Amino acid sequence: MRLTIIVPVYNEEKTILEILSRLEKTKLPVEKEILIIDDGSTDNSFAKIKEYIKNKKIYGLIKKENGGKGSAVKLGFKIATGDIITIQDADLEYSPEDYKKLIKPIIEKKAQVVYGSRFLKKHHPLYKIYFLGNKFLTFITKILYHAKITDMETCYKVFRKDIIKNLQIEANHFDIEPEITAKLLKKGIKIKEIPISYSPRTIEEGKKINWKDGLQAIWTLLKYRFKN
């Protein structure tokens, strides 16, 4: 069995090699395919990655024009060859060690989709506004889709291959998270949640999501709730 880890990268030269090394070191009961999609970085990310992955078989690297996180992740979904598919941001907010428990229910055929929830475990929020924003977006998801869910926006979403390949995602930006969640729930696919650790980064450190993405997320959740 193989796990494809899609890594969208936009100007992450400070953290990208560290996260790749952490992914490599993580021991999993499946083979790993790490697909790095450089989303038109203008810093040294691409050169650094290219040098780092030289002669390493588990990697794939593509450089494309900048189009947003969603555009990069969608491309990853398309070319992924793994039986299980997931996403890893190019920062150090999430911890690859958590993949062990996240892929387990899929390997054991007990789930089709698993989300790592940052809110089932205590973490120290850096900014109250992100914490509350995330809680609010999850709350709206619960109401609109009658779903038991605690973390809609999590980056650690793990899918059985066929489920995500058949979802037909449109979003090009951060709205990919609510779109995936909305479409899964509308299809009646159960999302299993497992607690994960989270250590948020500051805006100075490169955090790029902001309040406008929050508004777009609300719009996206409403749109797919009422659209056929």
Ligand SMILES: Nc1nc2c(ncn2[C@@H]2O[C@H](COP(=O)(O)OP(=O)(O)O)[C@@H](O)[C@H]2O)c(=O)[nH]1
């Ligand atoms: N902001 C932004 N991020 C992108 C883009 N393309 C790929 N990414 C990647 O998407 C991931 C999410 O970024 P981040 O700011 O940490 O968002 P957050 O973790 O959701 O708060 C990072 O790995 C980025 O490098 C893009 O066009 N814009």
Ligand SMILES: [Mg+2]
């Ligand atoms: Mg991040």
